[in-house]
Amino acid sequence: MADALELDALWQDFHRVVNMTSMELASWLTVRDADEEAEPRPAEAGTLTGQHVLAILQKRRTDLTDDDVRVMYQVVDTVDDLVDTGNGPGPESTPQDTRRRHRLMTLGHDPLRP
Numbered sequence: 001m002a003d004a005l006e007l008d009a010l011w012q013d014f015h016r017v018v019n020m021t022s023m024e025l026a027s028w029l030t031v032r033d034a035d036e037e038a039e040p041r042p043a044e045a046g047t048l049t050g051q052h053v054l055a056i057l058q059k060r061r062t063d064l065t066d067d068d069v070r071v072m073y074q075v076v077d078t079v080d081d082l083v084d085t086g087n088g089p090g091p092e093s094t095p096q097d098t099r100r101r102h103r104l105m106t107l108g109h110d111p112l113r114p
Helices: 004-017 022-033 048-057 066-085 095-106
Strands: none
Touching: 004 066, 022 048, 022 095, 048 066, 066 095
16 A cells, blocks of 8 residues: 555545546446446446446445555546647547547546536
8 A cells, every 4th residue: 555645645636637526427327337238237337447446436445455555646647648648638639539538438437527
């Protein structure tokens, strides 16, 4: 597990990049996985990483596990990389922009938010 200062910085970075609430993320994960035939149970909707992000959002910092810390680092790095390679905030103009936004939202980051 990271030391206290490193964990504080990670907690802040994670909450900087994850700009969706737990309710918004849970709703997005459910909608994202829904198809014409069946809708997954909310606890099983979305990617494993998306579900882990949702679980972390519902925890206190003192309750984080080593696995939570690993996922938090992964999410911060992935979101920062995807945001840096994007065209910045604004309406999506191509299918690639839409796919990028949806991938970010699965991690709890909506790039259209200020």
